[in-house]
Amino acid sequence: MNSEERKYMDGERLHEECGVFGVYGTPEAANLCYYGLHSLQHRGQEGCGIVSTEGEELNYIKGPGLVNTVFNEQNLATLKGNIAVGQVLYTNAGGGKIGENIQPIVFHHGTGDFAISYNGKLVNAARLRKHLEDRGSLFLTSSDCELIANLIKKDAAQAHVDRIHSIIEALNMVEGAFAFLIMTPKRIYACRDKHGLKPLSLGRLSDGSWVVSSESCAFEVIGADFVRDVEPGEILSIDHHGIRSNHFSSFKHHHMCSMEYIYFARPDSDIDGCNVHTFRKESGKLLYKESPVEADIVIGVPDSSLSAAIGYAEASGIPYEMGLVKSKYVARTFIQPSQSMREKGVRMKLSAVRSIVGGKRVVMVDDSIVRGTTSKRIVRLLKDAGATEVHVRIASPAMPKPCYYGVDTSTEEELISAKKSVEEVAEYIGADSLAFLSTKALMASGNRKEMCMACFDGKYPTDLYQTDEDATLYKRYQIKA
Ligand code: SF4
Numbered sequence: 001m002n003s004e005e006r007k008y009m010d011g012e013r014l015h016e017e018c019g020v021f022g023v024y025g026t027p028e029a030a031n032l033c034y035y036g037l038h039s040l041q042h043r044g045q046e047g048c049g050i051v052s053t054e055g056e057e058l059n060y061i062k063g064p065g066l067v068n069t070v071f072n073e074q075n076l077a078t079l080k081g082n083i084a085v086g087q088v089l090y091t092n093a094g095g096g097k098i099g100e101n102i103q104p105i106v107f108h109h110g111t112g113d114f115a116i117s118y119n120g121k122l123v124n125a126a127r128l129r130k131h132l133e134d135r136g137s138l139f140l141t142s143s144d145c146e147l148i149a150n151l152i153k154k155d156a157a158q159a160h161v162d163r164i165h166s167i168i169e170a171l172n173m174v175e176g177a178f179a180f181l182i183m184t185p186k187r188i189y190a191c192r193d194k195h196g197l198k199p200l201s202l203g204r205l206s207d208g209s210w211v212v213s214s215e216s217c218a219f220e221v222i223g224a225d226f227v228r229d230v231e232p233g234e235i236l237s238i239d240h241h242g243i244r245s246n247h248f249s250s251f252k253h254h255h256m257c258s259m260e261y262i263y264f265a266r267p268d269s270d271i272d273g274c275n276v277h278t279f280r281k282e283s284g285k286l287l288y289k290e291s292p293v294e295a296d297i298v299i300g301v302p303d304s305s306l307s308a309a310i311g312y313a314e315a316s317g318i319p320y321e322m323g324l325v326k327s328k329y330v331a332r333t334f335i336q337p338s339q340s341m342r343e344k345g346v347r348m349k350l351s352a353v354r355s356i357v358g359g360k361r362v363v364m365v366d367d368s369i370v371r372g373t374t375s376k377r378i379v380r381l382l383k384d385a386g387a388t389e390v391h392v393r394i395a396s397p398a399m400p401k402p403c404y405y406g407v408d409t410s411t412e413e414e415l416i417s418a419k420k421s422v423e424e425v426a427e428y429i430g431a432d433s434l435a436f437l438s439t440k441a442l443m444a445s446g447n448r449k450e451m452c453m454a455c456f457d458g459k460y461p462t463d464l465y466q467t468d469e470d471a472t473l474y475k476r477y478q479i480k481a
Pocket of ligand 1: 177197256257258259260402403404405406407452453454455456
């Protein structure tokens, strides 16, 4: 599926770039990994893989598609061993072919084989590639994963030295947003960026084995207890000694991507101590306080906006109703991204319930507006179904800036709030009124002191490496800035 096709089927909404899952210390490692990845499927549907080990070789299965299409009982049974890591892929940060970036990627080296499951985006990838190329490295893919592998491979003369030292050295060279797992035949290393931009949690099964996941929702399904979040700038080593913690940097912030709370993560996940549903519900309450409106019903755009809509309804006293229903079985195969087919695509995916919205003044709560085209179609659906007024309330601020940390917000030119005022956006989407949540209220929704809101306020927590020299390198390596 190319990006145009993807936009058509997914309603031009934002996309996350992967979920990782790891298991240490149980003979069921690969099976548990399968269930873990299944729970993280919302983070990536383009490909997936699992690598496992019995203590020597690393064996893997991976391929394009959903977890339950790549894996079956027979092939999972071949992934033996007490250690396994896996990944679900949304897309490749570098813009190369999907197939070459499906993970985990297994690397063979004289100092020991290892596999990487990665979620994130490095902002200094182009400079590091040049640095390594100048010293003789060759690259087969455009992925950050291969770049990190090159950074952490050990000097053969240092083969006796523990790999943690080369990992610490490598992580002090990279800049950006990441949460990834490195698996060797003996252990798993779980690493999180020092800005705390990407989530990564540690859990434990009743038999004492350890699990690591991009989101804590995956623990529930395998019967694991949440232990704690991996800290920003921390590397956990998980092996027969148990858990050991190293910090590769004393710089530490908790700039969690606010879109995790707003849109990406599952409502049953807890991220940095805050439940995602609770965050969204509170954002809906604050949205009402900031932007009340007289109406007959409140509805949410399924699925990620339902919690905020419940919050808005609760704070306002306006009844919450199910005015939009999402089809669970929209085919992801046939694609005709013409204008008329896009319209049908939205109707296939979402239906307005005429007997609920007809003759009503509706507050439609949505999580975000990116390009504006999806909101426009949903407002049209509601008005076609007889809604007399549609007041759009967005449970996040207007988004005028792109993301450089692996979230597919496209370029500034495609973001409607980069070009239009709130009134102009309201007119474009056909809403009777439109209001966004303030950045202050967004921060208050999770009771947080820090959070990345750069796509809303332009305050990026890292250097972005956007000089002319970087632009030339991005072009040369065909990787996305
Ligand atoms: S810029 Fe936006 S999407 Fe990107 S990490 Fe920050 S909050 Fe998340």
